[in-house]
Amino acid sequence: MIAVTGVTGKLGRVVLDDLLARGADVVGVARTPEKLSGVDVDVRQGDYEDPASLEKAFAGADTVLIVSSPDVTPGVRPRQHGNAISAAKAAGVGRIVYTSAISADTGPGFLADHATTEGLLRESGVPFTVLRNSFYTDIFVNPAVIEAATSTGRIAAATGGKPLNTATIADFGAAAAQALVGDGHANRVYELRGPLWTYDELAAAITEATGTTVVHEEIPLTDEDFIGALVSSGFFAEPGDDLATLLGRPATGIREVIDTARGSAS
Numbered sequence: 500m501i502a503v504t505g506v507t508g509k510l511g512r513v514v515l516d517d518l519l520a521r522g523a524d525v526v527g528v529a530r531t532p533e534k535l536s537g538v539d540v541d542v543r544q545g546d547y548e549d550p551a552s553l554e555k556a557f558a559g560a561d562t563v564l565i566v567s568s569p570d571v572t573p574g575v576r577p578r579q580h581g582n583a584i585s586a587a588k589a590a591g592v593g594r595i596v597y598t599s600a601i602s603a604d605t606g607p608g609f610l611a612d613h614a615t616t617e618g619l620l621r622e623s624g625v626p627f628t629v630l631r632n633s634f635y636t637d638i639f640v641n642p643a644v645i646e647a648a649t650s651t652g653r654i655a656a657a658t659g660g661k662p663l664n665t666a667t668i669a670d671f672g673a674a675a676a677q678a679l680v681g682d683g684h685a686n687r688v689y690e691l692r693g694p695l696w697t698y699d700e701l702a703a704a705i706t707e708a709t710g711t712t713v714v715h716e717e718i719p720l721t722d723e724d725f726i727g728a729l730v731s732s733g734f735f736a737e738p739g740d741d742l743a744t745l746l747g748r749p750a751t752g753i754r755e756v757i758d759t760a761r762g763s764a765s
Contacts, residue, residue: 501525501679502557502592504583505566506542507534510598513672514564514679515540523680528556547579553586562679563587564596567613576612577619584616584623594626594685596678598671601633601664601690606734617688626685628678633692633735634726636665640701640756642763648702649711656698657720659731666693666742667751674745681745692739693750704754708761 501518505511506527512535518525519540529535532542545556547568557563565587568579580597587595597620600606603613613631620627648654674691678684698715705713720727729735742750 500560500562502528502543502560502563503566503679504528504545504547504564507531508566508569509668510672510675511564511566513668514566514675517673517676518679521676521680523676526556526560528553547582550582550586553583554589557587557590557592560587560590561593562596563592563594564675564679565598567598567600567616571609571612573612577615580616581619584619584625588623588625592625594628595620595623596628596630596675596684598675599629599631601631601692602734602737603629603631607729607732628684628686629688630671630675630678631688631690632666632671634663634665635671636667636693636751636753636756638726639663639665640753640760642760645705645709645757645760648705648713649709652712653714653716654698654702654705655716655718657718657724657727657731658698659720659733660697660717661730661733661736662695662697663730663735664692664695664738665735666691667756670742670746670750674742677745677747689741689745690739691742691745692737693742694752695736695738696753701753704757708754708757 503515506515507529515527527542528545530546532544535542543556545553565583568576599613600610603610702713702715
């Protein structure tokens with residue numbers, strides 16, 4: 500049996516739905532189970548701040564997916580994730596899969612909590628799989644972004660001319676599901692990067708998809724632009740094959756994301 504945490508969040512729900520479509524034996528785990536609707540599955544109560552609830556929720560599971568906590572307050576994630584890891588070990592779980600972030604071991608300081616969690620996994624003695632996810636393409640390309648771009652004829656971003664290796668939530672979810680059900684993933688670390696794209700390419704793809712001319716306007720980087728600083732630094736510029744390998748197909752490209760976003764908005 501597979502236990503998936505965070506099933507009331509975007510990524511956890513996608514993983515849960517993918518596993519159910521595969522016919523997997525799965526249970527959901529959520530701090531507030533009643534928030535999950537529209538799916539016929541056992542959802543157990545489990546809170547990252549309550550190790551006893553997690554141990555109970557993980558009972559009988561062979562594999563557990565720990566979706567990283569949304570609380571980015573420094574030091575909170577290691578505590579919460581440590582609780583989940585300890586609970587999984589106490590429950591006799593055979594393998595833990597954790598959603599980390601690209602370059603967790605070598606990247607900027609905000610990734611430190613992911614690196615700490617990965618260390619806790621190694622120290623636990625439980626076989627593990629680390630999925631180092633890039634950022635979601637859905638953040639950068641969505642109906643609101645496309646509407647604004649076609650209304651103004653421009654899409655402004657500070658990029659320093661650097662590309663991005665983002666991927667869709669759907670692709671990250673499918674990759675996680677494969678890591679949960681597939682063989683050969685124990686004690687592996689995957690750097691999950693999507694196909695590289697630039698804002699010039701995004702503007703061209705929106706133009707092609709909508710018939711409205713859109714251009715990318717490079718703007719100065721400001722101190723408040725956290726994502727712009729990451730992009731401009733080249734943080735997202737490194738390609739990778741792990742995501743496509745887990746998916747068994749190419750990761751979703753920027754034009755397909757645009758088409759999907761336009762369809763969801765209609």
